[in-house]
Amino acid sequence: MTEYTETQKRCWAEISPENLLHNVRALRAALPEGCRFLGVVKADAYGHGAVETAKLLEGAGADYLAVACLDEALELRAAGVTMPVLILGHTSAAYTGALIEHDITQAVAGPEEAEAFSAAAQEYGGTLRVHMAVDTGMSRLGFLCTGGDFDRGVSELARACSLPGLDVEGVFTHFAVSDEPGEENERYTREQYRVFTAVIKAAERQGVHFAIRHCMNSGALLHYPEFALDMARPGLLLYGYGDTEGKLGLRPCMRLMTRLLTVKTLTPGTTVSYGRRFTAERETRLGVLGIGYADGLPRLCSNRCAFALGGGTAPQRGSICMDMCMVDLTDLPEAKPGDEVEIFGPAVDLNALAAAAQTIPYELLCAVSKRVPRVIKTFKEDSE
Numbered sequence: 001m002t003e004y005t006e007t008q009k010r011c012w013a014e015i016s017p018e019n020l021l022h023n024v025r026a027l028r029a030a031l032p033e034g035c036r037f038l039g040v041v042k043a044d045a046y047g048h049g050a051v052e053t054a055k056l057l058e059g060a061g062a063d064y065l066a067v068a069c070l071d072e073a074l075e076l077r078a079a080g081v082t083m084p085v086l087i088l089g090h091t092s093a094a095y096t097g098a099l100i101e102h103d104i105t106q107a108v109a110g111p112e113e114a115e116a117f118s119a120a121a122q123e124y125g126g127t128l129r130v131h132m133a134v135d136t137g138m139s140r141l142g143f144l145c146t147g148g149d150f151d152r153g154v155s156e157l158a159r160a161c162s163l164p165g166l167d168v169e170g171v172f173t174h175f176a177v178s179d180e181p182g183e184e185n186e187r188y189t190r191e192q193y194r195v196f197t198a199v200i201k202a203a204e205r206q207g208v209h210f211a212i213r214h215c216m217n218s219g220a221l222l223h224y225p226e227f228a229l230d231m232a233r234p235g236l237l238l239y240g241y242g243d244t245e246g247k248l249g250l251r252p253c254m255r256l257m258t259r260l261l262t263v264k265t266l267t268p269g270t271t272v273s274y275g276r277r278f279t280a281e282r283e284t285r286l287g288v289l290g291i292g293y294a295d296g297l298p299r300l301c302s303n304r305c306a307f308a309l310g311g312g313t314a315p316q317r318g319s320i321c322m323d324m325c326m327v328d329l330t331d332l333p334e335a336k337p338g339d340e341v342e343i344f345g346p347a348v349d350l351n352a353l354a355a356a357a358q359t360i361p362y363e364l365l366c367a368v369s370k371r372v373p374r375v376i377k378t379f380k381e382d383s384e
C-alpha cells in the first residue's frame with residue numbers, strides 16, 4: 001500500500017521538546033528553592049499536545065499538572081501519566097467517583113460545590129482530593145472573598161474544609177491583570193494577593209491547614225516573583241510566550257509550518273481571493289500556501305501579516321481562505337513550489353500575528369486545529 005505521508009505535510013506544527021525543557025529549566029531557576037512546579041497543560045497543552053507535554057514535564061521533574069476539565073485529566077491517565085493532576089475548572093459532582101478512581105485532584109468553586117462533592121464522595125465510599133479556589137477579584141470560580149464578602153467567604157471556606165469525604169490539599173486564587181503593565185494593574189494584583197493571603201490566615205485561625213498554597217500564573221511569575229508561595233502554576237511561559245521583555249530567555253515550542261503549493265505571475269490590476277480585497281499594483285509573483293482559517297490561521301489576519309521562507313518574508317495578500325492563502329513572492333525570486341513556510345515560530349513573532357488578529361498569543365496557539373499534525377522536531381533557534 002502507498003503511504004501518503006507527504007499529503008499530510010500540507011501544513012503541520014513542529015513541537016520542540018528541547019525548547020520546552022529549556023523553558024522549564026529557565027522558569028524553575030526563576031523560582032525560590034523548594035517552590036513546587038505545576039505545568040498547565042489544559043487545552044491540549046495550549047495546542048502542543050497534552051500527553052507528549054505531560055510526559056516531558058514528568059521527566060523534567062515537575063510536581064503537578066493542571067487541566068481544565070475531566071476529559072483532559074482522563075486523557076492523561078489513559079496515556080499512563082501517573083503524576084498529580086489538578087482540574088482547574090468545574091466538574092459536576094456526578095463524576096466524583098471517576099475523580100477518586102483515577103486519583104485526580106479537583107478544584108472546588110464554592111460552598112455548594114463543596115457540599116455536593118462531599119456528599120458524592122461519601123456515597124461513593126472514598127475521599128476526593130481537592131484544592132479550594134478563592135475568588136479574590138477574577139469573578140470566575142472560587143469562594144467569593146472580596147470586599148464585604150470577606151468574612152462570609154472565609155467562614156464558608158473553613159466550613160467546606162471540614163466536610164467529610166474531602167481531603168483538602170491546597171488553596172489557590174487566579175489573577176486578572178498580573179500580565180498587564182501599569183500602576184492600576186499592579187495595585188489590583190497586589191490587592192488580590194493581599195486578600196488571598198489574608199483569607200488563608202483567617203481560615204487557618206479556624207483550624208484549617210493548606211499544604212499547597214498557589215497563585216502564580218505566567219504574569220505573576222514574570223512580574224511578582226515574591227508571590228511564589230508553595231507552588232507556581234505557569235502555562236503560557238512554558239510554551240515560550242508571554243515574556244515580552246525577554247527576561248527569561250524562553251524559546252517558542254511550536255513552529256507552525258506550511259508549504260508553497262503553486263506560484264504564478266499576476267499582471268498589474270489583478271485582484272486576489274474572495275472579496276477581491278487585494279489588487280496587485282505591480283507585476284506580482286503570487287504564491288499559494290497550504291494553510292487557511294480551518295487550520296487556525298485567523299481570517300482577521302488577511303492582508304495584515306507576513307510569513308518566513310527562504311531567509312525572507314512574504315507579505316500575505318487577499319482574504320485568507322478555509323484551506324489556503326496567498327503571499328507576495330515578488331521580492332523572493334528564489335521561492336518555488338514545495339518550499340517550507342513558517343507561519344509563526346522562531347522566525348515569525350506569534351505576538352505580531354496575534355495583534356493582527358486582535359487577540360492574544362494564547363488564542364492562536366489553541367486555535368491550531370486538529371487537522372494540523374503535530375510533529376516532534378528539534379528546530380533551531382534563529383538566535384543560535
Ligand SMILES: *Cc1c(COP(=O)(O)O)cnc(C)c1O
Nearest residue numbers: 040088174217218233234235236
Ligand atoms: C490557564 C490558567 C493558568 C495558566 O495561565 P497562564 O497565563 O498561561 O500562565 C493558571 N491558573 C489558572 C486557574 C488557569 O486557568
